Amino acid sequence: MTVRVAPSILSADFAALGDAVSAAERGGADLIHVDVMDGHFVPNITIGPPVVRALSRVTSLPLDVHLMIENADRYLEAFAEAGASMISVHQEATPHLHRTVSRIKELGLRAGVVLNPATPVGVLEEIGGVLDFVLVMSVNPGFGGQAFIPRSVEKVAAIRALLDRMGSGAPVEIDGGIDVSNAARVVAAGAEILVAGSAIFGTADPVHATRALREAAASGAPARARHG
């Protein structure tokens, strides 16, 4: 299995996003995770398509756009045009999930569904088979720098098992409170994409922090292979 690291620019200096992305690249980042918040679904407000477009000009890494917004359908095309490669939408905020996921795929992007900490794994029963990835929130969405919810490890394993049963190889992504202390554990449970904001951009040396997270994550990978 390949573990990918997706630094979240939410914890970066918004006045110097180009520098942040370049540091993440030098540290070996695989994706750039972009947190879009609307002040309705989540209490915080962040950024929209113009910033995604600006990021796409300064990096060739895929942009992983995490929509924490209501009415996601209204904005899918704008994010696709701005240069997103992956778009994920929350199960809790998206009433016509199958339609939204189909639309993301029609736009030529990878489509993911996000589950909040209190959302049960079973909501993926009907939609899991058509997803390109599943994003497990290991904090309540809205802010960077929150503590990792330990129960998320079992949730990753349960989602991996559910996807395997469906014959889906879609990777499980995990987001919230990820750092070198828990990276190996979530990878051992089946996570293949690790999002990290404060553990990378909250440090004095984001290049080193990206590298350190990759190494910590890789040390969890063989354990999962052993357990099949």
Ligand code: DX5
């Ligand atoms: C939280 C966001 C996360 C956030 C993670 O709602 O979805 O992507 O940036 O930040 P850390 O890694 O600091 O928990």
Ligand code: ZN
């Ligand atoms: Zn996120």
